[in-house]
Amino acid sequence: MTDTTEANPVHDWIAKSVAENPVILFMKGVPEQPQCGFSAVSVQILDHLGVDFVGVDVLQSDALRQGIKTFSDWPTIPQLYVKGEFVGGSDIIREMFQSGELKTLLEEQGLLAA
Amino acid sequence: MSQPDLEAALREGFPDAEIAIEDLAGDGDHYKARIVSAAFKGLPRVRQHQLVYAALKGKMGGELHALALETSAPS
Numbered sequence: 201m202t203d204t205t206e207a208n209p210v211h212d213w214i215a216k217s218v219a220e221n222p223v224i225l226f227m228k229g230v231p232e233q234p235q236c237g238f239s240a241v242s243v244q245i246l247d248h249l250g251v252d253f254v255g256v257d258v259l260q261s262d263a264l265r266q267g268i269k270t271f272s273d274w275p276t277i278p279q280l281y282v283k284g285e286f287v288g289g290s291d292i293i294r295e296m297f298q299s300g301e302l303k304t305l306l307e308e309q310g311l312l313a314a
Numbered sequence: 315m316s317q318p319d320l321e322a323a324l325r326e327g328f329p330d331a332e333i334a335i336e337d338l339a340g341d342g343d344h345y346k347a348r349i350v351s352a353a354f355k356g357l358p359r360v361r362q363h364q365l366v367y368a369a370l371k372g373k374m375g376g377e378l379h380a381l382a383l384e385t386s387a388p389s
Contacts, residue, residue, distance in 0.1 A: 289363070291363070292359045
């Protein structure tokens with residue numbers, strides 16, 4: 201996404217995480233207990249769709265909290281990745297859910313039964 | 315960030331745009347902006363929002379905590 205030539209261990213860790221987990225949400229708090237309304241809405245949408253996802257609590261590490269912003273070139277949390285691609289933040293997640301695009305995307309990626 | 319400052323920054327970034335800003339909480343920190351600009355034409359939403367964040371020059375996530383965005387190109 202951003203500068204991959206410069207060594208950044210946090211970026212490396214994020215790159216590895218988004219490559220290994222088909223659906224991964226970088227969020228404030230954990231899925232069972234989100235610490236921010238925007239993260240909570242994103243979790244609710246993913247739960248509602250019934251897709252398996254991994255939640256990463258960026259509040260556990262300031263380096264991660266800053267690193268995910270520069271990795272995605274995106275200033276806010278939460279951030280959703282599907283199959284290694286950055287999908288968006290909470291507004292985009294909500295819009296795509298309401299229009300049905302998110303479900304379609306997950307189905308096309310084989311992450312939800314059509 | 316005050317609403318006029320926010321609007322001015324968005325105007326500067328998107329001179330052609332139709333911009334509507336709503337102060338969601340009345341606290342000068344949670345806004346919703348609807349921006350219709352030809353600059354968004356053909357771009358995925360992530361790129362559209364990245365253009366808006368770029369226009370705000372790093373204020374998003376800092377002095378501006380929450381900005382709900384609705385971006386689109388003129389139909």
